[in-house]
Amino acid sequence: MMGEGAWLVAFLVVQRLAELGFAQWNTVRLRAAGAVEFGATHYPLLVALHAFWLMGLWVFGHERPVNPLWLAVFILLQAGRIWVVASLGRRWTTRIVVMPRAVPIARGPYRFLRHPNYLIVILEIAVVPLALGLPLFALVFSLANGALLAYRVHVENAALAWAAGAVAPPTTAANQTLPMKQ
Numbered sequence: 001m002m003g004e005g006a007w008l009v010a011f012l013v014v015q016r017l018a019e020l021g022f023a024q025w026n027t028v029r030l031r032a033a034g035a036v037e038f039g040a041t042h043y044p045l046l047v048a049l050h051a052f053w054l055m056g057l058w059v060f061g062h063e064r065p066v067n068p069l070w071l072a073v074f075i076l077l078q079a080g081r082i083w084v085v086a087s088l089g090r091r092w093t094t095r096i097v098v099m100p101r102a103v104p105i106a107r108g109p110y111r112f113l114r115h116p117n118y119l120i121v122i123l124e125i126a127v128v129p130l131a132l133g134l135p136l137f138a139l140v141f142s143l144a145n146g147a148l149l150a151y152r153v154h155v156e157n158a159a160l161a162w163a164a165g166a167v168a169p170p171t172t173a174a175n176q177t178l179p180m181k182q
Helices: 004-032 040-061 068-091 116-131 135-163
Strands: 036-038 096-098
Touching (some): 116 135
Antiparallel strands (some): 036 096
């Protein structure tokens, strides 16, 4: 029989795999339409961070009970996650992929925040371990995630400015635009 923590982590794994499938489908479609990817060099680090987070949650939390208050916060975050994905629709990916001259999304939570998805991820990285009674785990992964997201937000802002035609393509290797091929 699986403990409460195991059910929560299993849900996260299934959710993340489904999201990766949807993101890949959108990425392929965007590539075919001429999209450009920014910051591809840091994407494997992002994937690794989330994979280690999930594995660590399983190792340390699968037999733990789930705190109902933190679970309620997590459920609210899932509503926010759905709102973000629905607002971006076919433009939602886990990569930084932009269409040249595309108008940024300004509906849903994007009316209020420039990067609502990252706020949700920041909170999830902390809330899930807290729900499992793992405050040190929450702190360690929150710090690592914060460092990576600080860089990613910088790259994404540059990508959005480039897509809007406000700036020339970046020239640094980390921000270099990469023509997308199928």
